[in-house]
Amino acid sequence: MSVQFWLQIILTLLLVVLLSIPVGRFMARVFTNQKTTWDGFFDPIDNFIYRLIGRSATSQAMDWRTYTIHMLVTNLMMAIIIFLVLSFQNFLPLNQLKFPGVDALLAFNTTVSFVTNTNWQAYGGETTLSNFSQMAAITFPMFTSATTGFVVAMAWIRAFTIRDGSSNLGNFYRDFIRFITRVLIPVCFVVALFMVLQGAVQTFDASVSAHPIQGGGDQTIVVGPVASQGTIELLGTNGGGFYNVNAAHPFQNPTPLTNVVLMVLMALLPASIIITFGDMIGNRRQAWILYGVLGTLMILFMLTCVIPEQQGTPILANAGIDTHYSLTQPGGNMEGKEVRFGISGSALFAAITTAFTTGAINSAHDSYTPLAGVTMLGQMMLQCVFGGKGVGFLNALIYGLIAVFIAGLMVGRTPEFLGKKIEKQEIILVSLALLIHPLVILAPTGWSILAPYALSSLGNNGIHGYSEILYAFSSSAANNGSAFAGLNANTPWFNLATAAVILIGRYPPIIFLMAVAGSIARKPITPATTATLRTDTLAFGFFWFATILIVGALTFFPALVLGPIAEQAAMRGGLVF
């Protein structure tokens, strides 16, 4: 491994930390209605949009129930629009490649997947969707699903800051619009232009026919509005690619520089939201403790991904492939990776996309070494190593509440978090939200490995085949959307099962968490005394870290042992399947 190998990783992570501070501060101002430099530009736009939505809807104070209902109904409306666009794309414009309407089951799966920020793709973009569908059914929900997760987190943070027993968590529509107009669209537009400068395509044409100089057949090159989608895909931690191979495609991710930009984009908002959290609750120290806990987890997982990839695999070495790094070639496991990214730029991307549950890929995850598989699966199972937009942050707080509760029981004090008492009702709801995740991963995985109609989808045999199924459901449950793509997911079973897992993994936890926010909001803030168990200390940080690891490991370790860990042993023993 070279100096550059590590420098690239350090540079990327450093950029994330440095950028997350100003962005987090800015978002805190936006969501507490404080003045920002850009108000003069954005206020008229937002006010115009509020008027279109309706004056009463956009000015009412919302308690947790109202906020949640408006969020759910809006998601439903969007789902209907997406489903209709996909199903009838053959009657809509910009369908130069003459694709038929998307088959009902696949359209259902895709709708569910995109409206929930999952971006699980049972289809190949360039062989299924018209440019109109890519914009109206894919790019569109990339903005709104990210925003949905984000505003729920904002409402949640507000619950902890309410001092007067009010139940007002804010206005869903205002939060929704402000995040899109003030954060997502401006950043996307600027970054997307940079991506085009580097070589990303952006056109309404659908394909180019090239005649290679050495003769032979023509090469049909599919193009489209790639840069616009390939930017929000990362910034919104969505992950749905324009092309089947996602950010590995040179038209979406043309250079090593764009690769770093995309990684920073993925990590930016989930990292920033922690800074936002600190500013909104008025306790930056608390935010940095949480940042430290999640950052440490991320670095440990990242190392478990990049080091094994550089070591390569026995079957590559046996074929006479140089797995050692040198100045003129990267070595390592280059199956399913691009030369311009090498090992470091690919494995770091894989670690980040599963940590921040984005699901974009710049290399074939299915071909990764088993230990790297532990990183990818583990981060999606914990779903809070920063995690996706808003939702990952909430999961980290769930673990925090559980840590507070356990610590409180251990030392015999009333569990409090940020001055609010955590009682039986909250712990029950939080535990329910936490338990849904393993249920929707493990149950369908178990079912699938016994079902012939599921096993016929496998792209790899033996232990790795089991990992493909486990990955599919972990990815669906965690709103990730990446895949061990050897699995043929476009079958009735996987379209229905993953859609169900996505829905159950997304909405019930959000509803439970909003109910918690509702009851937290009404509680008075107890002033801290010497008897208070402080949560903004290094000691509690360790406890938080341990809670995440222990609860997570107890839940998922057996499933990992059967998959990637067993495969690691088999691989070292020279077995193939």
Add this chain to the structure above:
Amino acid sequence: MLSTVGSALRVSLVTLILCGGLYPAALTVVARLILPYQANGSLVTDGQGGVLGSRLVGQQWQGPEWFHGRPSATTTTDPNDPNKTIPAPYNAANTTASNLGPTSKALQDRLTTDRKALDEAQPDLAGKVLPADVLTTSASGLDPDITPANAALQVERVAKTRGATPDEITQLVSQNTSRRTLGILGEPRVNVLELNLALQQKFPMK
């Protein structure tokens, strides 16, 4: 309830137009205006309007007179059976990776077969340790690049068929080699299409 549906529908339509319509459309207009070459796919033309390919998208090269790219796992529909696929390297209308795992027998078999074929085509490579990109397929199936080590292995073969000296070809390779961005990012690489175009210009095949 009805008013909730109404406002939810309106916010959906407004954001649909804003995020799914105005944003990509505005970007397309601006990008094609100020960066038309990139926005249209970085196309390489023959000077008379014919498109030879994209400098970002790899092509399948055959024969000893060209530098070869990496193996590609892309496929196309079997013309004899629409439910099956057949290999179609560098198919830029249906991208895919091999998705073969670290303990895959299919991968092991493919590597063994390809190694044997390579050693037969270029006997000087027999028994040598190969750079990591020679036998492995890329993530996109369209990787436009090879490593400098891979290019170096092909210099002698290309020089011989084109009647040039290995030094002349090596010089051409280094002219077409990109370094790491800022000395840190990515890997050194050689763009195969650009190298072959330069090759054809300087040492044309008779």
